[in-house]
Amino acid sequence: MTALDLGLIRKTARGTSHGGAAPHSLDRMTDLQIARRTVIFTVDAAGITSLVDAARQDIPGLTTNEIILSVVNHNPDTFWAIARRDRFNIAAPRGEGFLAVLPLNHEGTRRLIDGSLDTKKPELRCIARQCERPAGIYVWCIHAKGSIAAGIPLVLQKFSTPLYQGVSIYSRPVTKEGLRVLEPLGFSPGAHYDGLFAPHLQMLDRSDDLPPLKAVPRDPVTVEVVRSMEGMAQVIAVRGAVYxxxxxxxxxxxxxxxxxxxxxxxxxxDGEPVGCLRIRYFAGFAKLERLAVRDEFRGEGLAKRIVGAAIELCRKKGYGVLYAHAQKRYLPFWEARGFALMGNREFVFSDFDYVEVKLEIGGHPQSITLHDDPYVIIRPEGRWDAPGVLEKSVSRGVRPAADLR
Ligand SMILES: CC(C)(COP(=O)(O)OP(=O)(O)OC[C@H]1O[C@@H](n2cnc3c(N)ncnc32)[C@H](O)[C@@H]1OP(=O)(O)O)[C@@H](O)C(=O)NCCC(=O)NCCS
Structure with a gap:
């Protein structure tokens, strides 16, 4: 879906590279004389609708406004309006063209390359959210005629921030002109990803733009949700030793x-199970209990790490109140974590005296809600930021009814 001024794009790109070679970093596209005369900005639903309606006259097969709006709703970094700087007025921003992209996750990028992604009606589960690093960026639609085309490098330059660094950009120009239009910007025919190849797509391969891996000292301490019988055996071993x-x-x-x-x-x-904690959930609060660190590993801040991880997990699950029974001798430990003594109820069990403590935690901005994508809700507990195994199963599709017994 492409309508733009080919000559201007070529001129724009030539100005960015030395000796006329196609640039391979979007950074070099920014200091363009010509691009300085355009601005790019985000627009509201009405602005998107009017830009897409205008584009439909040049691009008859353009997808529906509803689909474009649902994609922008899912990830606002997908639609950029372009205008001439001298006509731009922040009080009434009006685009003269636009560029829309689909930041695709691993599954989406695979499906783009293997041809099974319906780019006219992309499924939201294939599109990365604003905070997620996509696996590939698909140039979904460009409508940029005349000098407005100079805004295209400005939009693509948005995808040079650390979140997008090294993520390749793909396009499928449908017009003859469009076939060559992105080449001056560094795109070349043929696209690959994860062992797949698509001759009909163009690609700006940015895999070389990945920042050199710094030797980050590995944290020897991890706190994880137990997901296996082995993990449960480790918890039982720690609690058996401690309690x-x-x-x-x-x-x-x-x-x-x-x-x-x-x-x-x-x-x-260092791979050795050294501590644990149990969380149980009630309607209005979550209860932290059975905190234990093996004797030989105490005094290293491990209990702090475990309680910190539990608080974060509960926040993401949407809990605002945490509750615990603190052995009286450990009350300072819980108070130092922000928990407050609740009244004066003291009680005894298993030979120790306890008090009740409570912590009110602010909601997590990304806590799981009913409005979340169902594929996010079914991800493994605590790993809601990354695609889970069930998303990968989607590529198998629905089993034909005839196969069911
Ligand atoms: C309580 C326990 C989990 C702390 O583990 P830990 O890894 O040594 O704790 P940390 O190193 O993270 O220390 C956290 C803080 O608690 C304090 N603390 C640790 N043990 C303490 C104790 N016996 N009495 C009072 N404070 C104690 C530490 O001084 C530290 O305070 P700081 O932040 O001012 O330095 C561990 O001692 C344990 O497993 N105890 C037996 C199990 C138990 O009774 N759990 C019930 C808790 S209600």
Whole structure:
């Protein structure tokens, strides 16, 4: 879906490279005399609708306004209006052309290359959210005629920020002119991703633009949600040593029947399980309990890390109140984490005296809600930022009814 001024784009791109070679970094496209005469900006739904309606006269097969709006709603970094600087008025911003992209996740980019992505009606689950690093960026639609075309490098330059660094850009020019239009910007015929190849697409290969990997010192401590029987065995081992061994807690009190209705966190240091915590959920609050760190690893801040991870997990799940029973001797530990003593109810179980503590936590900006994509909601607990195994299963499609017994 492309309508633009070919000659101007070529001129624009030539100005960016030395000796006329196609540039390979979008950074070099910014200091263009010509681009300085254009501005790019985001517009509201009405602005998008009027730009897309205007484009439809030049691009008859253009997808519907509703689909474009739903994509922009999903990720606002997908639609950029372009205008001549001398006509731009911030009080009444009016675009004269636009460029729309689809920042695709791994699944979306694979499907773009293997041809199964319907770019006229892209599924939102294939499109990365604003905070997510896409696997590939597809130039979805360009409508930029005359000098407005000079805004295209400005838009593409938006995808040079660290979030997008090294992410390749793909396009499918449908017109004959469009076939060559992006070449001066560094695009070349044929596109590849993850072992797949598509001869009909163009690609700006930016895999070389990845920043050199810095030797980041590896954190020897991890705190993870338990996801396997082995992880559960590690929790049982830590609690067996700490509560049953040290505190002489009887087995049936320590393993009280609530372990299969809870989330468990396990802390490793250099791969060795060293601590754990259990979380149980109630309608208005989550309860942190069974915090334990093996004796030989105490005093290193591990309990702080475990409680910090539990608070973060509960925030993302949408909890605003956390509750715990603190052994009285550990009250300062909980208070230092922001928990406050609740009244004066003191009680005793398993040979220790306890008090109730409570922490009110602000909601997480990305907490899971009913409005989230169903594919996000089914991701593994605590790993809601990255695609999960069930999203990968989508490529198998729906099993034909005839195959079912
Ligand atoms: C409580 C426990 C989890 C702390 O583990 P840890 O990894 O040594 O704790 P950290 O190194 O993160 O220390 C956190 C803070 O708690 C304090 N703390 C640790 N043990 C303490 C104790 N016995 N009494 C009072 N404060 C203590 C530390 O001084 C530290 O305070 P700081 O932030 O001022 O330095 C660990 O001692 C344990 O497993 N105890 C037995 C299990 C238990 O009774 N758990 C119930 C908790 S209600």
């Amino acid at each position: 049953m061994g040290e505190q002489r807690c009887p087995f049936e009190e320590e393993f009280d029947g609530n372990d299969f209705s809870a989330t468990h966190l396990v802390c490793h240091k």
